[in-house]
Amino acid sequence: AQSVAQPEDQVNVAEGNPLTVKCTYSVSGNPYLFWYVQYPNRGLQFLLKYITGDNLVKGSYGFEAEFNKSQTSFHLKKPSALVSDSALYFCAVRDIAGNFNKFYFGSGTKLNVKP
């Protein structure tokens, strides 16, 4: 079965410091991986995706993510955090082995960036 895990409910970081939000996945075959951000009282917004190619993918708002096949991880990173990055972040995997349209979302990680 396809699944993603976000081991941290919350990540706290000071503004200007690098941030990492962790995600591990379990899929059959090659994964299609995604990160989404949810600001308060808003829907989920697409940040970036990995389908194939370079393991380091860059996305919106200065975020990037590193695909690591051996560790089955897809951690979200940013070199310098902003207070405005405070939000809920979701990792997701798309089922391409079975039901192609189904997305599996992690439980979400709340990122708090302190001034």
Next chain:
Amino acid sequence: DAGVIQSPRHEVTEMGQEVTLRCKPISGHNSLFWYRQTMMRGLELLIYFNNNVPIDDSGMPEDRFSAKMPNASFSTLKIQPSEPRDSAVYFCASIPSWGRNTIYFGEGSWLTVV
């Protein structure tokens, strides 16, 4: 592009009343999803449609919940009768069924059942 459009954005209703949530997917997207988000359970997939046909409704919690997609540009999620435990944010999302595209979410319908 107008994005996925949901209505109402906020609804407060009394227990036992019927609730209907509406969704207009992005034009050209032929797969539509309904999700529910709560603090306790996170983001749950309720049902999804492909070309207006329900493909997987295994996430629909009970018979009180029903969803329809009468045409490519409109879907409804109905709860009848509503209960306080149905209070949640309900998201609609859409995607083309081909290619490697991502899924696009609406802004959500915030439901409170008192």
